Amino acid sequence: MTLKLRSVGTSDRGLIRSGNQDALHAGTWLVAVADGMGGMAAGDLASAIAIEAVAPLDRETPEDALVAALQSGIQEATVRIRRAVSEDPERQGMGTTLTALLFARTGSCLALAHVGDSRAYLYREGVLKQITRDDTFVQMLVDQGVITADQASSHPRRAVVTQALQGDEVSPTYATMVPWAGDRWLLCSDGLSNVVRPDTLAEVLAEYPDQTACARRLIDLALRAGGPDNVTVVVADIVEE
Known part of the structure; x- marks a missing residue:
């Protein structure tokens, strides 16, 4: 039996925003979420550039080349965003988050790349764990013990990111993990x-085995909570074949 990645992604502009600055990729080997910033047109462009730069990684990759592949994808995104800003000065300040998961051709390993505050969660054997750490001002305050995680969730500056893909050099976080059959990943x-x-996310991931229904339910819950921002969800399952 070989482990395979099966993914579904969906996105909604929410109830407040006039457009959607998020972008996603849900493939056979690669899943990714990007959340653009820096004004309407520029945010759209930045997230689209990031996803277009990493999309070619959706192919069979040896496990010892996963991190290098993600690094090259992020470097390509950085170069393209820098070029886009140089072509139009009004795009200055545009950028995007990026959280991407690349699955090895052998099914024995996966690698994660992360910059910004889009998240990757792993639901394994009934337990949900946030795998990524937000690159945000409030997370920095939490790490320093200034505020609690609960206070961070309602902090007025919780949307301030400390790192994003903006055409400059960045320091993404990379990690490798061993997948288990039955793992369910949520990128959002x-x-x-x-x-x-998080406890509600865990309930939905457990209750909706169908990926499309699961993703749709998560979007619906965000909309019921007011839908103040664009909402993007990728559900990826590790299955035996």
Whole structure:
């Protein structure tokens, strides 16, 4: 038996924003979520550039080349965003988060790349764990013991990111993990994680085995919570074949 990645992604502009600055990729080997910032047109462009830069990684990759592949994808995104800003000065300040998961061709390993505050969660054997750490001002305050995690969720500056893909050099976080059959990954923009509690996320991931129904339910919960931001969800399951 070989482990395979099966994914579904969906996105909604929410109830407040006039457009959607999120972008996603839900493939056979790669899943990714990007949340653009820096004004309407520029945010759209930045997230689209990031996803277009990493999308070619959705192919069979040896396990010892996963992190290098993600690094090259992020470097390509950085170069393209820098070029886009140089072509139009009004795009200055545009950027995007990026959280991406790349699955090895052998099914024995996966690698994660992360910059910004879009998140990756792993639901394994009934337990939900946030795998990524937000690159945000409030997370820094939490790490320093200034505020609690509960206080961070309602802090007025919770949307201030300390790192994003903006055409400059960044220091993404990379990690490798061993997948288990039955693992369920959730990648999402902060339009979901800022308004739906982790325990509720866990309940939905457990209750909806169908990926499309699961993703739709998560979007619906974000909208019921006011839908203040664009909402993007990718549900990826590790299955035996």
